[in-house]
Amino acid sequence: MLIATNPTTGESIHAYPPMDENELSQAIERSQEVFQSWKTTGFAQRAAMLKKVAELMRADRERLARLMTIEMGKPINESYGELEKSAWCAEHYAEFGEQYLSPVDLPSDAAHSYVQHLPLGSILGVLPWNAPFWLAFRFAAPALMAGNVCLMKHDEHVPKCAIAIAELFDQACNRLDLPAGIVQNLPIHREQVAQVIKSEVVQAVSLTGSSAAGSAVASLAASQIKPAVLELGGSDPSIVLADADISKAAETLAISRIINAGQSCIAAKRLIVEASVYDEFISKLKSHLEKLKVGDPSLPETQVGPIAREDLRDALHRQVSTTINQGARCLLGGEMPEGSGFFYPVTLLVDVTPKMQASCEETFGPIAVVMKADSAQEALEIANDTPYGLAASIWTSDTQKGIEMANQIEAGQVAINGIVKTDPRLPSGGIKRSGYGRELGPHGILEFVNVQQVWIGA
Template identity: 75%
Template sequence: MFIATNPATGEELHRYPLNDNATLSKKIDQAAETFKSWRKTTFEERSALLRKVARFMRDDEERLARLMTDEMGKPIVEARGEVQKAAWCAEHYAEKGAEYLAPVTLPSDATHSYVQHLPLGPVLGILPWNAPFWLAFRFCAPAIMAGNTCLMKHDPHVPACAEAIAEVFERVGAPAGLMQNLRINNEQVETVLKHDAVQAVSLTGSSAAGSAVASLAASQIKPAVLELGGSDPSLVFSDADLDEAAKTLALSRIINAGQSCIAAKRIIVEAPVYESFIEKFYAHLSALKMGDPADETTQVGPIAREDLRDGLHRQVTTTVKQGGRCLLGGEMPEGPGYYYPVTLLVDVTPEMQVSCEETFGPIAVVMKAESVEHSLEIANDTIYGLAASVWTADVALAERMSRDIEAGQVAINGIVKTDPRLPSGGVKRSGYGRELGPHGIMEFVNAQQVWIGPKVGT
């Protein structure tokens, strides 16, 4: 049984029964059957469907946004933005998918030789709760545009969001079986991945979940894309625009109450501007309004689950015991809901808890670096490698340094974000493969070589 709880109140919202094995088998078979015809559709037909999906979502923005606010506590203003971003993703692949997948001519000894990009079949997407619509479309839009069908295993804490995503496709007349929601537990994931019809898997989640799914996919010789956790560094050098850096990094840290894989997790500030940056950063963080996510003025909503909030508080209290200074927040609030205050920890060193672990909440961590080189050393001192940012007036330096930063994406003098036009993904324990952009749509296709004779010169 999937049980959704309102994190703003702690009260149960609704329950959804799991799919039994017979229902699950029927859905997989339907995805396989639909693939037979969907793979033969033109790019124009696929594009038209994705555009219909995007229009429907934009028209139904308020209802879809409220589902996120209710089930996982996303502030309503952010939730509306997420619906729009998911629609944008569908529109982007509708516009660019054919171009991304166009055949590529390669010279050889053939009269003509080229590579064409063909769909694989049903693809399983395993998704987390923190961005229910965006992450679903990041997975399904390129896969569908490439000619695949999709099976979505969403997080059990956002069951109404998952139902709504699948329903969008039904409402615009998509073929039955093109995009289906699977209400299954983790044990049933193995059944899906081992099914002969299912050809690949995409997972966004924890490193532990990624390791388990990757092992299972490898045992079946099926490709996987993994977007996992991060302890993302932001490097602030002494020549940076501190006002802009402080403002942008405060926003990066508290979007979705800090529950984002690519949020600024470790802010590494060069010693000459360390105290000045903290003063400016504190001013932005302390001005944020925490409260009911349904309130239009709320900037920081609740943590999605009680156990996650408990984990955050453990990280904070342990770090303070280890010598970190808490300048803001850090106290477990009383009252209903799973709220946790915006918290600022400074004088953090690499061995402290909030530096060693991913912090999935509104906890801002500031560390001091003695030099540019020391900043890079601290930035790479992590098992993760998802995203990073560099703040400096010397853009050429930042570009050179990006080659040495162990991360899948680097933003220079700007916020780290995901964009349908650009590839996203990590290295090290943050996963492998890419989503979005031209690289993302290539993950689940057969890059088939075609050689046409006679051989040149014969």
């Protein structure tokens, strides 16, 4: 059974039987049938569908937001924001998808030669629980605008979110007299993913998840000679230099660390601060963190909700306890709370060194880790001393210095004097064990197309 648990109470709330092998085969075959129709639609029809989905999502905002809050514990105001961002993503590709995919003339010995971008077919998206709507739309909107169809294997802990996402696309298609089934929800266990990837119908895979999951999916996709885009974990550094606006840096990095209870791949995870402003930064960061309200995510005043699962909270506490035993100072939190639900206190660990647990591993929770660097060069070395390379931020009053440091940061995304975030207009993705390929922006829509060269003789 696929069982969802409300992390606020610890109680099971849904139980669904997974698709059996026959049902899964039928869904895959249906996607092939739908693709034959969908690929013949024009950009105008695809854009109309995406705009209609955005409209339907906004109209059903309250119900959809509460699905996220109940199933994975996202504070309700953040759930509203995630829905709006998902609608924006759909509208962005509706507006710019045709431009991103326009043919490109290239000179050659032909009378006319060009490259065009054609759909591949059925694309499998393997999605996590931490941003159920946003990550689904980040995958589906560009793929659909390119003329592909989507099979969505969502995390089994957010089943109603997954159902609702697929229903939104079916509703939009029905209202516009377009083929239903362009996005199909596959309620399956992770062990069944291999069957989908191996199907001749499926042409490519997109996965957002852990490095371990990415390695398994990438290996299987490669064995089938199928492309994959992987957005994996991160241990994202934020470098705070001595000349930075310390107040702004502390305030912004506190927000970056605790959004979604810290359960975000691109959250600021290692705050690396130059020695001369180290104590000042810690004092201001602590002031922001200790004011945050942890509690019931359905209440609008709540800023930090529960950890999504009990096993994840246990792993987080192990990381914190080990790091403290290794010599870090804990200035806030750090103790497992009593009571129902999977709550964990906002925690501040300082004097963390590169060999400590909270630096070596990705921390997925409201845990701020502060490290000291004697110079900008040492800060850069600490930042790059990780197997991950997803995102980073640099804080300095010297913008040119920030730009020069960005050139040396080993990450797919760098923010200078601002919060690291994803944006439909800009490509997002990582290097090293944080994955490969890009989502969003013009680069994202080009990941799953046939870049076809056409040569025309005289």
